[in-house]
Amino acid sequence: MPSDSIAPTEEQxxxxxxxxxxxxxxxxxxxxxxVVGGFLYLGGWLSPNALTPGRFVDEFERMGGIHSGFRxxxxxxxxxxxxxxxxxxxxxxxxxxxxxxxxxxxxxxxxLGGGDPHVTDDLSTVRGxxxxxxxxxxxxxxxxxxxxxxxxxxxxxxxxxxLLASQPNPNTGKPDPEKMAAFAASHPETVQALAIxxxxxxxxxxxxAAYYSLNAFRFVRADGASTYVRWTLVPVQPYGAGTGAxxxxxxLFDELIASIHQHPLxxxxxxxxxxxxxxxxxxxxxxxxxxxxxxxxxLTLDSVESEETSPAxxxxxxxxxxxxxxxxxxxxxxxxxxxxxxxxxxxxxxxxKEPSEITPSEVRK
Amino acid sequence: MSSSTTTGRPQFNGSMRFLxxxxxxxxxxxxxxxxxxxxxxxxxxLLVSIHRPLGIAILIVVVIRFVNRxxxxxxxxxxxxxxxxxxxxxxxxxxxYTLLFVLPLIGWGMLSAARYPIVLFGSLHLFPILPHSVMxxxxxxxxxTILAYLLFLAFIAHFGAILxxxxxxxxxxxxxxxxxRARAR
Ligand code: HEM
Ligand code: HEM
Ligand code: HEM
Numbered sequence: 001m002p003s004d005s006i007a008p009t010e011e012q013x014x015x016x017x018x019x020x021x022x023x024x025x026x027x028x029x030x031x032x033x034x035v036v037g038g039f040l041y042l043g044g045w046l047s048p049n050a051l052t053p054g055r056f057v058d059e060f061e062r063m064g065g066i067h068s069g070f071r072x073x074x075x076x077x078x079x080x081x082x083x084x085x086x087x088x089x090x091x092x093x094x095x096x097x098x099x100x101x102x103x104x105x106x107x108x109x110x111x112l113g114g115g116d117p118h119v120t121d122d123l124s125t126v127r128g129x130x131x132x133x134x135x136x137x138x139x140x141x142x143x144x145x146x147x148x149x150x151x152x153x154x155x156x157x158x159x160x161x162x163l164l165a166s167q168p169n170p171n172t173g174k175p176d177p178e179k180m181a182a183f184a185a186s187h188p189e190t191v192q193a194l195a196i197x198x199x200x201x202x203x204x205x206x207x208x209a210a211y212y213s214l215n216a217f218r219f220v221r222a223d224g225a226s227t228y229v230r231w232t233l234v235p236v237q238p239y240g241a242g243t244g245a246x247x248x249x250x251x252l253f254d255e256l257i258a259s260i261h262q263h264p265l266x267x268x269x270x271x272x273x274x275x276x277x278x279x280x281x282x283x284x285x286x287x288x289x290x291x292x293x294x295x296x297x298x299l300t301l302d303s304v305e306s307e308e309t310s311p312a313x314x315x316x317x318x319x320x321x322x323x324x325x326x327x328x329x330x331x332x333x334x335x336x337x338x339x340x341x342x343x344x345x346x347x348x349x350x351x352x353k354e355p356s357e358i359t360p361s362e363v364r365k
Numbered sequence: 366m367s368s369s370t371t372t373g374r375p376q377f378n379g380s381m382r383f384l385x386x387x388x389x390x391x392x393x394x395x396x397x398x399x400x401x402x403x404x405x406x407x408x409x410x411l412l413v414s415i416h417r418p419l420g421i422a423i424l425i426v427v428v429i430r431f432v433n434r435x436x437x438x439x440x441x442x443x444x445x446x447x448x449x450x451x452x453x454x455x456x457x458x459x460x461x462y463t464l465l466f467v468l469p470l471i472g473w474g475m476l477s478a479a480r481y482p483i484v485l486f487g488s489l490h491l492f493p494i495l496p497h498s499v500m501x502x503x504x505x506x507x508x509x510t511i512l513a514y515l516l517f518l519a520f521i522a523h524f525g526a527i528l529x530x531x532x533x534x535x536x537x538x539x540x541x542x543x544x545x546r547a548r549a550r
């Protein structure tokens with residue numbers, strides 16, 4: 001603490017006259033206002049119409065309602081555990097520890113798209129799989145995938161505008177067809193992506209579905225060379241087209257639980273390697289047929305748990321939690337997803353956790 | 366080491382001045398990155414990847430700075446400051462030091478409670494310092510915001526007081542911390 005001894009008095013300047021004192025006081029005020037203004041500008045307080053993570057999640061909440069403790073999207077889910085056996089082939093693409101030969105533990109969560117944690121299962125609802133690979137050096141790889149071969153929206157703005165356009169009209173209970181048509185007209189890439197999605201009939205269950213990263217990632221090898229990849233989990237369980245005959249509210253989840261109790265479920269992890277010129281910033285576009293695919297190992301999921309008892313409920317499957325050797329591409333969805341998942345996670349983290357649709361007794365053998 | 370010489374005006378010693386401006390740059394950058402990243406979709410990942418290691422660097426530098434201050438002779442307060450002003454000035458320094466220490470610890474702690482890997486760069490990451498609890502995360506996350514805003518307000522008060530003294534009272538307050546050597550008038 002500075003000592004209180006008095007410094008030499010000749011340091012002081014003569015007092016200012018009233019007028020110039022006022023001018024200088026005003027100057028101090030202006031400088032302070034500029035600093036405060038700069039801070040407000042950086043924090044987005046001066047641009048109330050900009051799309052922020054908070055506003056995006058507000059829109060999910062308006063569409064799906066607020067369900068205490070649940071994810072704002074992919075709200076209905078069940079948790080799983082297992083392991084990943086790397087065959088070492090991935091080291092050709094990335095130095096990430098997960099691709100060294102060997103086994104790492106995995107925890108994950110199957111989910112249905114949408115903000116309602118008690119929604120009735122439907123074959124046409126998007127199915128998701130979030131995974132966390134715990135690597136031996138303490139690093140983690142997290143990924144959230146869906147069973148669609150392409151994503152309908154090229155950037156977060158398009159997704160958001162589609163949410164706005166598909167808001168049900170209070171009179172009809174259906175989205176306004178004019179708004180939907182306007183959205184389609186201004187988003188030809190969405191129309192094309194939806195055509196691709198419609199040409200793939202959904203499989204009969206969670207266990208025989210393929211799951212796609214959709215977004216491209218940049219893989220960095222030990223020698224520093226990098227390539228762009230997208231990955232796919234290809235089910236070992238044989239494909240069967242869904243009939244949708246079941247009337248049971250939770251038929252997709254119940255079948256998953258029954259099948260995992262019978263035998264461990266397995267998926268091959270395939271890395272599709274981009275050629276120069278393949279779009280890495282647009283998940284609505286498929287890469288051309290015949291791209292090299294590297295089989296990097298096998299995912300095995302052998303136990304299932306309700307969200308209520310699994311630590312996976314409290315994980316944010318942020319697609320940008322990546323080990324060294326994997327990095328985001330220039331796909332604008334990636335940073336946006338990371339920001340928005342963080343916002344959704346922070347909101348649900350502080351809420352009391354209500355019972356899940358898939359209860360602990362439902363997952364028992 | 367000496368704070369005032371017969372030829373110069375009283376000044377903080379060189380290491381204190383160096384650490385002050387180094388940290389001022391780091392802290393203002395951190396506050397800007399912090400508020401910008403939580404409002405951004407496109408730059409969120411880049412900014413948060415800078416925010417974590419820079420915040421931990423602040424934690425390290427503030428410890429060094431605190432120890433350095435302890436071993437430095439501080440220049441006396443200028444006579445233009447009343448005893449209340451001196452009390453407020455000292456209290457604000459205590460507040461600034463406390464926030465600079467606590468805020469990065471809360472950042473580290475909240476990511477620990479949420480069981481995020483606390484990546485600094487490449488495969489280098491920190492160990493968790495708190496148990497896995499999302500309720501604890503939510504509480505610390507809110508605290509991180511509140512204390513960061515408080516730090517910003519404390520900085521504004523600090524900056525305003527320095528400007529006031531330098532431009533209105535004209536006691537040469539700024540030169541006490543100026544990066545260059547202050548000369549007698
Ligand atoms: C801008 C585009 C997207 C937005 C705004 C968005 C939004 C969200 C939100 C808010 C959550 C809840 C996060 C949480 O609370 O933990 C979520 C979960 C999820 N998302 Fe997305 N998403 C987007 C794109 C994608 C894409 C491209 C995929 C697949 C490749 C995907 C797959 C998933 C999955 C599987 C989950 C559930 C993960 C879990 O079980 O925790 N999302 N999404
Ligand atoms: C002096 C040091 C620090 C300052 C001034 C600071 C400042 C900030 C500010 C202003 C925000 C935005 C708060 C809001 O508007 O909600 C923020 C958020 C955040 N900070 Fe810090 N911080 C510091 C240290 C750290 C450290 C050391 C870490 C982690 C190791 C950290 C991790 C985070 C995270 C994860 C977020 C929120 C991201 C999100 O919600 O998506 N901070 N910080
Ligand atoms: C551009 C902005 C800044 C200016 C012009 C400035 C100026 C000064 C001056 C002139 C002093 C000496 C006060 C005295 O005579 O007793 C001082 C001290 C101090 N300042 Fe700043 N400062 C700035 C930013 C900051 C920031 C951002 C922090 C906090 C991180 C900070 C923390 C301190 C502390 C703790 C002291 C007490 C001396 C010490 O322990 O180093 N300053 N500042």
